[in-house]
Structures are given as C-alpha cells and as structure tokens.
Amino acid sequence: MTATKPILSALAVLASAITVLGAVAPDAAQAQGRPFEGVTLRVATFGGPWRDDLVKNVSPKLEAMGAKVEYVIGSPQDNLAKIIAARGRDVPFDVVEVLDAQVDQAVEAGFLRRIDYSKIPNIAQVEDWARHPNAVGNWLTQEVICYDKGKFAELGLPAPTSYRDLADPKLANRVMLADITGGGGLANFAGMTYAAGGDTKNVRPGLDLIRTIKGAKFWKAGGDVVTGFKSGDIWAAVAHTGWCLRAIKFAGANVASAHPRISDTQRGVIKVGWLGIVEGTKNQAAAEAFVNAYLDEEFQVAFAKNSGVWPVNKRAAQRLRTEDPVFVALNLIEPAEMNRMLRIDYKGVNINSWYDQWNRAISR
C-alpha cells in the first residue's frame, strides 16, 4: 500500500498537469499566434499554376497561424454549382474565387457572406472600387489585343487600335479570339459588342463584328494564346495582358499589347476577380485571414509577375511600375487611364441569352 502511494501521487500530479495544460492550450496557441490551430480552411480556386502560387505564397501564412489550407480546383461556375447543390447544409468550401460576371449572381443568391473589413487589415492598401460588401476584388486583368510586332511590321500593318483592325485580310486565319465559354470570354465579347455599338442588352453588333474576322480561331485556355504566338500560328489575339506577358517571359514571343477603342472615351476592358467568404462557413476568422493574405503586398507583386494579372494592392501596383518593365509596357498603369477602361456591369444581364446567340451565330 505504501509502495503504491507515491505512484498514485505521481499519477495525480500528471493528471492535474494534463488538465491544466488542456485548459490553457488554446490560450497558449492564441498567445503564440496560432489562433487557427486545428482549423482546415477550404478554398475554391482555379487549378494549375494559379493554385500552385497560392500554395507557395498564401498557405504558409495561414499555416503559421495553425490552419491547414486545402484547395478545391474548378471553374467559378463549377464551384457555384457545388454551393447550389449543398444549399442549406455544410458548405463545400469556405472561400471562393469568382469573376465579375458571377459575383452579383452569387451575392443575390445569398452565397457570399458580408465581409467585415475591420478584420482585413490589408484592405487599407486596396483600391476603393474593390470593396464590395460581400466580396473583395483581388486582382484584375486588362483585356486587350495582343499582337506579334514582327509580323505586323512585316505585313506593313500598324499596331491595331480597334477590334475592326483584326478583320484586315492580311490577318485572315491568324487571329485568335476568346471563346465565350472560356475565362476571358464574357469580358472580351462584351468589349467587342460595345466597340461595335451594342451593349449588354443587344449583343448582335458584337457577333456581327466577330464574323467579319475571317478564319478566327477561338481560345478557351489562355495557354492556347501563348502556344499560338510561339508556334507562329497566330499573329494577333484578343486576351488579357497576362497572356501577352507570359508569351514574352516564358515563350520568348515578340508580342505587344494594344488597348482597343471601345468608345470615344474608352480603351480596353477591365475584368475583375473577386474573392468571397461563403455564407455558412464555420471558419470565418480563418477565411478572413486568407483574404487578408491574398491582398498582401508581397503576394500581389509575386502573383502579378508570375501570372500577369494586375494587383489591387496599391503599393504592389506602385512597385510593379518600377520593378517589372514588361508588365509596365503591356498595361495602362496610370489610375486615370485605367478608369477610362470599360468595366462591364453584369447586373441583370441575361448571360444565357448571350450563350444562345453566340452558339447560333459563331459556334455554328
């Protein structure tokens, strides 16, 4: 009996220690800056290098706070379909990337939670227009005409200034346009429609304009544009400057960008990517931390250099003006110039009608 007493005492001390440790552990984790210990944050985003950049640059920041970040890859439409299927139940992911064509639809359907910007310190560095109540603009693209400088010179063609320039017979079968179902499809189609005198309610002029471009090819994946320039299959493409940048940096293509005339006061089209926190998430704080990390200056600079998308962080944009001459050469960088680019308001637009008309006029 006496022999067992010290053992029992030791066990009691151990149990007490475990209890105390258990009680203080969460506080200790908080104190050590690991407030998301045990949290698994699921982020729905694009695949490939896009996801890889997030894994490399954003995930470590969340992991340092104790969270595990998992990525659900897919197009925004696919991801919204998953939210619809899960309606009223546990959400399939906590954070989702959507494009401007879907953001209003996602908000109206109640898929995106109102963002508490006080929890996102980096918002102070973000452009005002990017603060939607239910989503934050996290990048933007400048949709332009990307063209082969050498080929245009060889053909005696000046740099293009409008979409109509692509209908020049010398460019027949050498122009690539964005397919409406691809990531850049809606923005570029809308841009061509406005340039031809139409608008979101009347896209017929855009379709007519596209049909004047003889033998136009259509891209769904932006990599097709880069491959097309490098192989010499195409001499001009309607795409965002990121694809021109990648064609130059990664494929050695001799291309430049031209912001096509949309109206007397507008040149080029802006497409915006939005980041939203999914309504019903149980990991709101971690989701806010992810959004904050996405808007971080360092990541926005690195992401812009890799992918060619324009940062929404003003400091990052400022740095790119001096750090990346290729980026500067391809984009309109002054805020006044960017403000004169067309931003499409998709609110109330019947996108399905666009698809139907496109299928009848172009796909056939």
Place this chain on the structure above:
Amino acid sequence: MSALGEPTSSTIARAVPRARLSLPRLGTLAKIAWVSFAYLFLLAPMIVVMGSSLDGTEVYSKVMFPPERLSLQWYERIPDAHYRALALSLGLAAAVSLGACLLGIPAALGVVRGRFPGKSLLLAFFRAPMQIPAVVTGVAFLKLYYLVGDVTGLFLNATFAGLYLGHLFVAVPYVIGTVVSVLQRFNSRLEEAALSMGAGPWRTFRRVTLPTIMPGVHAGALYAFMVSFADVPISMFLTAPGFVTYPVELFFGIETDFNPSVLASASLVIVFSLLLLLAVQRVIGLDNVVRSK
C-alpha cells in the same frame, strides 16, 4: 527501246504483262499504306506528346515537336500534385474495375439466363448510364449525396466512397455489355454436361461458366478501368481537397496555363498504359479480350 529512247513494240510487249502482274502487288502495297496510315493516325498523338516531353529548350507553353534538344528537364518539373492525383486515379480505377465486375457479371447472367418478360428493356436500362451526359451524372450524384445525407446523416459528397460510386455507375454497363455478348454465344450444353456428370451449380459456374466468359470479363474490366481513369465530368463534382483525380488535375491545370511538364506527366501515363497492356497480353492474351467484344 530505240537509240533515241523511243519505246519499241517489243519493249511494250514485255512491259504489258509485267504491268498486269504487278496489279496484285499494287493492291498489297495499297493495303500496307492504308494500314500504316491507320496506325500512324492512332499513334501520332502519343508520338507527339512523348517526343515533345523530351524537348530540352527552355520554351514554356509550347508543344515542341520534334524536340530541338533532348532532355528530361520537364520530367523533373512534374508537380507533386500530378503524382498524388495519378496514384489516386490508378487506385480508384482498379477498385472501380473490380466493383464493376462484381456487379456486372451477376447482372449479365441474370439478363441472359433469366426467364422473365422485358429482358431487352432491362438490358437497355443497364446501358442507360452510358447515354446520360457525364456532367449531368456528376451533378446528379452530388445532389443525391446531399439528399441521402439529409435522411441518413451519412454524407458521401467529398469522400472517396462518393467518388467511387459515381465512377462505378458509369463503369458497370461496360462489364454487363461485354459479358452479355459472350454469354449470348455461350454453348449451354457445356454446363448441362457438367451438371449431368455430378457437378453442383456453384462448381459448374466456377469450373465451366466463369472460365468461358472470362474474355468478356477481362474486356469489361479493362473498359471499366479506362472509363474511370479518364473521367473528368463526374470527378470534377465529386472530388475534394486531398483527392483530386489525375484527369481533373490536368484539365484545370491546362485551363489556367500550360507548360511541357504536362506532356512529361502524360508520357509517363502512356508508358504505364503500354506496360499494362503488355502485362494483360502476357497474362490473359489481348486477343481474348478483343475477341469478346
């Protein structure tokens, strides 16, 4: 021939029978050319993919064929995510193939041997999954899992089991189809002989029926494997973080960007597939598999 090279009557006379003789040879040459063209047509994509994957130039976003300089650089740059996805897809396809056989063989036996009205209707019903657009199947399964989860508390969405069942749904008809086609040509007297010699029903099935329908089973299993391994539309709705299948990983990767490591990764799959076919040839005999179809 005359001195000036003009053909004489004797040279023409010699040439005519020769031309007649060479007609069958021409036919053979045409056949060889046609078959060669067919093989080239079938193999060209694989040759281009594998050849381009060996390109050593630092050109990103381009399929460079023939390669300018040989190198394995793109193989070294295959993302880890591809290997993880490939391992998942291989395991999943193997499991689907097995499951499809376990469900498909009894179903095929029931349809062919059973005596009940509406057999052809049932057979058409079994084939229905092949006629539904796969995207619809994917969304439908996702929705179904949520509904089942609401009732039972067991949510199969974003689980391996959920992905497995989705693939099984489209794979089973292939096994049923191949086994049914073998069974329809099956000589039932073999079974009658076995039964009359004292073998029980199970022994007769194991020793007579199963070996006879095996070519159909092998063919069905192979098709089930391929259907599962190559699927994108169903998987993109049923995969989840941690288990993304190989085609989905490639599809969404290429959609965002393209670099030749994708070609290297695809080349490994081609090599693996060829090795698998060689193994099938050695163990089972591809002729048997093909003949059952």
